[in-house]
Amino acid sequence: MSWFIARRLLSLAVTLLLATVVIFAVLEIVPGDPARLMLGINATDDAVATLREQLGLNQPVLMRYLSWIAGMFQGDLGHSFTYGSPVAELIGERIVVSLPLALMALAISTAIAIPVGIYAASRRGSATDTAIMAVTQFGIAVPNFWFALLLVYFFAIFLRWVPAGGFAGWDEGIASGFRSLLLPAVALALPQAAILSRVARSAIIEVLGEDFIRTARAKGLTRRAALWRHALRNALIPVVTIMGLQFAFLLAGTIIIENVFYLPGLGRLVYQAITQHDLPVVQGTVLFLVGFVVVTNFLVDITYAWIDPRLRRRGR
Amino acid sequence: MTDPVMPHMEVGLAPETSLASRLLASRSFATGAIITAVIVAMALVSFGWTPYDVTKIVIADRLKSPSLSHWFGTDHFGRDIFSMIMVGARNSIAVALVAVGIGLAAGVPLGAWAAARRGLVDDALMRFNDLVFAFPSILSAVMITAIFGPGAVNAIIAIGIFNIPVFARVTRGAALSLWPREYVLAARVSGKGAARITVEHILPNIANLLIVQATIQFSLGILAEAGLSYLGLGAQPPMPSWGRMLFEAQTMMAIGPHMAIFPGLAIIVTVLGLNLMGDGLRDALDPRLRGKG
Numbered sequence: 001m002s003w004f005i006a007r008r009l010l011s012l013a014v015t016l017l018l019a020t021v022v023i024f025a026v027l028e029i030v031p032g033d034p035a036r037l038m039l040g041i042n043a044t045d046d047a048v049a050t051l052r053e054q055l056g057l058n059q060p061v062l063m064r065y066l067s068w069i070a071g072m073f074q075g076d077l078g079h080s081f082t083y084g085s086p087v088a089e090l091i092g093e094r095i096v097v098s099l100p101l102a103l104m105a106l107a108i109s110t111a112i113a114i115p116v117g118i119y120a121a122s123r124r125g126s127a128t129d130t131a132i133m134a135v136t137q138f139g140i141a142v143p144n145f146w147f148a149l150l151l152v153y154f155f156a157i158f159l160r161w162v163p164a165g166g167f168a169g170w171d172e173g174i175a176s177g178f179r180s181l182l183l184p185a186v187a188l189a190l191p192q193a194a195i196l197s198r199v200a201r202s203a204i205i206e207v208l209g210e211d212f213i214r215t216a217r218a219k220g221l222t223r224r225a226a227l228w229r230h231a232l233r234n235a236l237i238p239v240v241t242i243m244g245l246q247f248a249f250l251l252a253g254t255i256i257i258e259n260v261f262y263l264p265g266l267g268r269l270v271y272q273a274i275t276q277h278d279l280p281v282v283q284g285t286v287l288f289l290v291g292f293v294v295v296t297n298f299l300v301d302i303t304y305a306w307i308d309p310r311l312r313r314r315g316r
Numbered sequence: 317m318t319d320p321v322m323p324h325m326e327v328g329l330a331p332e333t334s335l336a337s338r339l340l341a342s343r344s345f346a347t348g349a350i351i352t353a354v355i356v357a358m359a360l361v362s363f364g365w366t367p368y369d370v371t372k373i374v375i376a377d378r379l380k381s382p383s384l385s386h387w388f389g390t391d392h393f394g395r396d397i398f399s400m401i402m403v404g405a406r407n408s409i410a411v412a413l414v415a416v417g418i419g420l421a422a423g424v425p426l427g428a429w430a431a432a433r434r435g436l437v438d439d440a441l442m443r444f445n446d447l448v449f450a451f452p453s454i455l456s457a458v459m460i461t462a463i464f465g466p467g468a469v470n471a472i473i474a475i476g477i478f479n480i481p482v483f484a485r486v487t488r489g490a491a492l493s494l495w496p497r498e499y500v501l502a503a504r505v506s507g508k509g510a511a512r513i514t515v516e517h518i519l520p521n522i523a524n525l526l527i528v529q530a531t532i533q534f535s536l537g538i539l540a541e542a543g544l545s546y547l548g549l550g551a552q553p554p555m556p557s558w559g560r561m562l563f564e565a566q567t568m569m570a571i572g573p574h575m576a577i578f579p580g581l582a583i584i585v586t587v588l589g590l591n592l593m594g595d596g597l598r599d600a601l602d603p604r605l606r607g608k609g
Binding site for chain 1: 443450458460462535539565566576579584585592
């Protein structure tokens with residue numbers, strides 16, 4: 001197991017290092033001078049030159065990359081051109097919106113998908129199973145931002161149960177915070193729930209065909225008992241894997257939903273930073289999100305290998 | 317934009333002769349193919365004819381509900397929503413189709429090369445895949461289009477880049493399962509090189525698999541294009557796009573919800589059609605997967 005973890009850790013480090021190179025390189029070729037963008041079109045050349053010096057933009061590319069990496073190890077991701085605050089601080093302020101939103105979406109998606117998947121698998125081939133599969137097929141096809149608009153129309157405009165957008169902050173109370181995140185979380189959860197329920201159904205059907213289930217049935221267990229006592233635990237392994245992957249992408253996937261609901265989260269921060277050419281914020285936030293994806297995948301891999309020893313052997 | 321890759325399939329199982337009959341018998345495939353054909357036909361017809369001019373603003377007709385004269389109603393500028401959906405279909409299909417083309421053109425040779433060479437090349441490809449998959453696709457697509465400028469071409473590049481590792485992975489996996497087969501060994505013994513074996517024996521046998529993956533990526537491309545257009549990073553006005561129609565509808569939800577309903581349904585129907593087609597194809601190619609979801 002320790003060999004497996006070491007290999008995965010090395011792979012994680014290499015991926016992260018390459019990601020820093022890609023992020024830095026892509027933003028290097030962005031057209032336009034950040035100093036001129038910050039000062040506006042009426043700024044004098046002297047003012048632009050002074051600001052470039054202050055921002056360290058006159059240093060060679062390699063030096064800037066290395067100082068960015070060195071700063072990162074000390075928790076310094078640079079300063080935002082537009083906000084004037086440290087990027088790490090901005091990420092800290094925004095993650096308290098995006099992380100609960102992603103967690104809520106994952107909880108909603110799981111709460112719907114697992115029972116639906118189990119129910120459909122246990123009635124494979126029936127009219128109910130066909131209907132459930134048709135609904136999930138529809139769910140996968142729905143763009144989450146369109147579903148968000150419908151939710152806003154019905155629950156915020158028509159029924160006036162929840163706010164149509166914005167986030168007052170957790171200082172206003174936990175209940176108020178959750179109310180603001182409820183519709184965005186439901187909108188994010190729908191396609192994920194559709195995918196997850198299909199994965200759960202498929203995994204359970206696969207396990208139900210295994211020899212050990214036939215043995216359990218031959219020993220006198222009812223189909224239902226075999227499903228609950230033996231099949232479910234085994235089928236949950238791929239489901240948990242997909243959930244891990246979905247969680248990482250839910251956090252990054254908030255970029256559109258946060259714009260629909262005007263939520264001050266990471267997605268909106270990075271979108272605004274991109275449109276305002278605020279490079280330190282773009283670099284820091286994208287790296288943070290990529291790091292989150294890579295670390296989540298690493299943890300999923302480790303958990304998976306811990307549960308299923310065959311994978312450890314395969315990883316050698 | 318998630319990056320689902322179809323489940324592992326043993327390639328070359330189904331005899332080619334019965335593929336057409338299995339496809340015709342598949343309700344999924346037939347339904348999906350009809351839906352897709354209708355959407356494509358609508359997009360093609362829009363080049364020559366639409367019920368109304370999509371660039372013409374008629375303030376007197378603004379926010380009209382669906383009726384016989386305007387099937388899907390009108391928007392806040394009095395433009396006919398059905399006509400805009402017809403023209404928008406062109407953009408969605410073109411962006412997603414070319415993005416799939418980029419994925420196929422770059423990903424298939426990469427995957428086939430890695431499977432043929434193994435060793436360092438294979439390792440490098442796997443690391444490249446890990447790297448691309450570490451970047452949440454919607455985030456990177458937004459980054460690319462925002463940095464290099466909004467527009468259909470940059471949207472195609474942004475979506476296409478993420479199709480490359482998907483096709484590379486599918487091609488590599490399928491090709492690896494074929495290399496130890498007897499007919500490939502026979503070809504090697506007869507003196508054929510890796511490139512020739514790939515072109516003559518490997519690619520024809522994994523073509524079906526790639527077609528299925530292409531339909532999946534096509535439907536994901538439609539959703540991705542809609543997302544980018546919604547953020548204002550896709551096709552630019554006056555060219556209508558489904559995503560931007562939804563963005564414009566957002567502030568009109570209280571007085572004109574039909575402005576959001578119909579473009580959204582257009583996206584759903586198109587994606588649904590492609591997914592059904594993909595499911596039907598997958599079932600026809602590997603009957604063991606039928607009904608497994």
